[in-house]
Amino acid sequence: MNRREFARLVGLTGAGLAAKRLLPGSLPPNSTAKKPTKVWVWIGTDLHATVDEWKSRFEVMRNAGVDAILPEIYNSREAFYGSEHLPVGQPWLETILPLAKDAGLEVHAWMWTMPCNVLAIVEKHREWFVVNRLGESSADKPVYVNYYKFLCPSRSDVWEFVGKTVSELSRISELDGVHLDYIRFPDVILPVGLQPKYHIVQDKEYPQYDYCYCDVCSSEFRKETGFDPMKLEEPSSDLEWNRFRYDRITHIVNDILRPIVHKEQKLLTAAVFPNWKNVRQQWSHWRLDGAMPMLYSRFYDEGVTWVGEQTKEEVGSQKYGAPVYSGLSVGQLSSDELARAVRVSSESGGSGVALFSGGSMTPDKWQSLKRALTEK
Numbered sequence: 001m002n003r004r005e006f007a008r009l010v011g012l013t014g015a016g017l018a019a020k021r022l023l024p025g026s027l028p029p030n031s032t033a034k035k036p037t038k039v040w041v042w043i044g045t046d047l048h049a050t051v052d053e054w055k056s057r058f059e060v061m062r063n064a065g066v067d068a069i070l071p072e073i074y075n076s077r078e079a080f081y082g083s084e085h086l087p088v089g090q091p092w093l094e095t096i097l098p099l100a101k102d103a104g105l106e107v108h109a110w111m112w113t114m115p116c117n118v119l120a121i122v123e124k125h126r127e128w129f130v131v132n133r134l135g136e137s138s139a140d141k142p143v144y145v146n147y148y149k150f151l152c153p154s155r156s157d158v159w160e161f162v163g164k165t166v167s168e169l170s171r172i173s174e175l176d177g178v179h180l181d182y183i184r185f186p187d188v189i190l191p192v193g194l195q196p197k198y199h200i201v202q203d204k205e206y207p208q209y210d211y212c213y214c215d216v217c218s219s220e221f222r223k224e225t226g227f228d229p230m231k232l233e234e235p236s237s238d239l240e241w242n243r244f245r246y247d248r249i250t251h252i253v254n255d256i257l258r259p260i261v262h263k264e265q266k267l268l269t270a271a272v273f274p275n276w277k278n279v280r281q282q283w284s285h286w287r288l289d290g291a292m293p294m295l296y297s298r299f300y301d302e303g304v305t306w307v308g309e310q311t312k313e314e315v316g317s318q319k320y321g322a323p324v325y326s327g328l329s330v331g332q333l334s335s336d337e338l339a340r341a342v343r344v345s346s347e348s349g350g351s352g353v354a355l356f357s358g359g360s361m362t363p364d365k366w367q368s369l370k371r372a373l374t375e376k
């Protein structure tokens with residue numbers, strides 16, 4: 001069967017061709033066999049390991065059943081690939097990419113999307129940044145942490161800036177895809193398990209965490225609805241105002257970034273929130289090749305059962321059928337819980353798991369992962 005026939009058979013055309021590469025192994029499309037579990041691993045920027053160390057890490061991953069890695073090559077401050085428009089820390093991607101490919105792993109570049117801590121941009125383009133309901137810009141008064149300087153999703157200059165990064169990455173021939181992180185607004189409400197860490201109680205939406213009320217957002221919303229968002233009595237429960245903000249991010253994913261990535265025959269994936277409304281991230285409407293909801297159960301005071309429940313709900317809610325990979329915080333899980341989470345995800349209709357992160361895995365957990373994958 002050639003590529004075109006395969007695409008027709010599984011109902012994929014044009015850019016959708018890229019999606020077929022998400023099917024691991026050589027399972028024929030009409031097989032009744034159990035769907036294989038694809039395993040992804042996020043790898044935080046690590047500039048110190050040697051070539052030999054990477055070789056052996058990748059071998060451990062491959063042996064345990066890992067299919068794809070997501071190395072963090074842009075952290076909103078510096079790029080770790082040879083970017084021509086961002087400050088470059090070190091071309092780390094260029095070091096590990098061939099090593100990972102030699103080990104038989106897919107490589108998807110993990111990039112921060114909406115936060116921007118590039119000094120030159122913060123200084124020169126203050127107007128690009130989101131503004132809260134108190135009128136404060138995240139460029140000079142970020143909430144929670146100093147790096148919460150988010151770009152406004154309504155501005156074409158921002159689309160161009162983010163698009164440039166995605167375009168540079170998509171043109172790296174050996175790369176398999178681009179992985180969007182922080183593709184959202186700042187949290188208007190933090191996960192319940194994280195609020196004590198910041199010594200705050202968020203029982204409702206408070207104005208200092210609520211974005212974006214900048215000139216462009218306000219005037220676009222007025223054009224669409226006739227209302228000024230600053231003057232809404234209950235902005236948190238205003239369906240139109242919420243929808244407007246969901247749509248801003250969805251537009252960036254579906255209409256700005258997706259065509260750039262698919263033009264180069266690469267896959268587009270994203271790290272997303274289970275409590276999506278709190279970050280204005282309606283990812284069930286995104287045309288992704290893979291969604292990785294960060295089901296970090298402890299942040300929500302939950303356990304492994306919740307991982308299954310969330311996965312099931314999220315698989316069912318995908319408007320365009322994006323495969324869902326349950327994101328697991330392996331540092332929060334024992335080896336047994338990790339194995340259980342892998343099984344529960346698969347039983348709930350998930351297409352696999354994404355492990356956060358490679359650095360938190362232990363020999364025991366790799367063993368446990370391997371057992372969970374082979375027992376099925």
Ligand SMILES: [Zn+2]
Nearest residue numbers: 152212214217
């Ligand atoms: Zn705005």
